[in-house]
Amino acid sequence: MLSLLHFDVLPLAELEVGHHFYWHLGGLKVHGQVFMTSWFVIGLLLLVSVLATRNMQRVPKGLQNLMEYVFEFVRDIAKNQLGEKEYRPWLPFIGTLFLFIFVSNWSGALLPWHVIEIPEGELAAPTGDINTTVALALLTSLAYFYAGFKKRGLGYFAKYIEPTPILLPIAILEDFTKPLSLSFRLFGNILADELVVAVLVLLVPLFVPLPVMMLGLFTSAIQALVFATLAAAYIHEALEGHGDEGHEEHA
């Protein structure tokens, strides 16, 4: 695969892209390092959730308070996009998208994954792997198709020709560009941030990469927010339909 920079002369910093720690499951190959970090992220999320909701109080404090704040944050993302009426059944999906991406991104930016030696490749944020982001984006596509069909049955297809059949190719194209842009945006941002930080560390190991790392934290948070918001917006679009929003309001 592609190895951008590989300086063995500089043991302080090393940069590997496209090297994977393959696990073989039957005849299938999977990226072991991605699963290791994603399990860490999943474990962290579940652990914190269980600890926070184990002993719920009417007056929240400590971890429960924090997780209630997190809950209200993701609830507002879903509510702002889907509206008060529709958001409830979609809250777990959108909230989990945000939490998983956010914790993944920040774990990649904050935790010194690279210090842990694995036989090949290196540990990094799970969202820096195209497989993860495409998986999430395809799930989002499935989610909005499911939402559309569940709400409007086969009438969902009407949205492709709703304003005018001339736009049919573009409407169909949209179904491909949505997951593509979702996945590549997240993947590109996270990988680019990791590469920029790695290259800067390679050049100047001390202090200079810090601003870029801060920027990386910011970008990571924004990307999680963007992904979750867009997923919610797509689901909302499927629920509302393209052209008949005006009609529905009158009905």
Added chain:
Amino acid sequence: MFDFDATLPLMALQFVLLTFLLNAVFFKPISKTIDERDGYIRTSKSSTAEYLKEAEKLAKQYEQELADSRKQAQQVIAQAQAEAKDSVDKQIAQAQAEAQQQREQVQKELDQQKQEAFRTLEGQVDSLSQQILGKLLGAPAA
């Protein structure tokens, strides 16, 4: 960089699993707690409003009672004052009448005595004038 393999479907499966797990341990309990808290706050708010209304009603009632008893007290005071004034007036009138009566009686007695005195004096006038006449006439006669 772009090597797709079995990581993709497994990651998707794993994510769906995570969604269900987080729904069970995070979204459901917390939304339940928040809803319960909202309900609790709403009910305590409404019951508080009820209590407040009741308290206001009671306060109004007490104020009314207070005003009533104040009015009553004023009435009692006014009545007592009127009564006192009445009796004072009556007594004064009585005393004045008595005084008048006594004065009249005294006057009457005085008049009577005066008349008596006049009468006696008149009687004496005769004898005195007789004596004076006798002296006057007697002296030149003597």
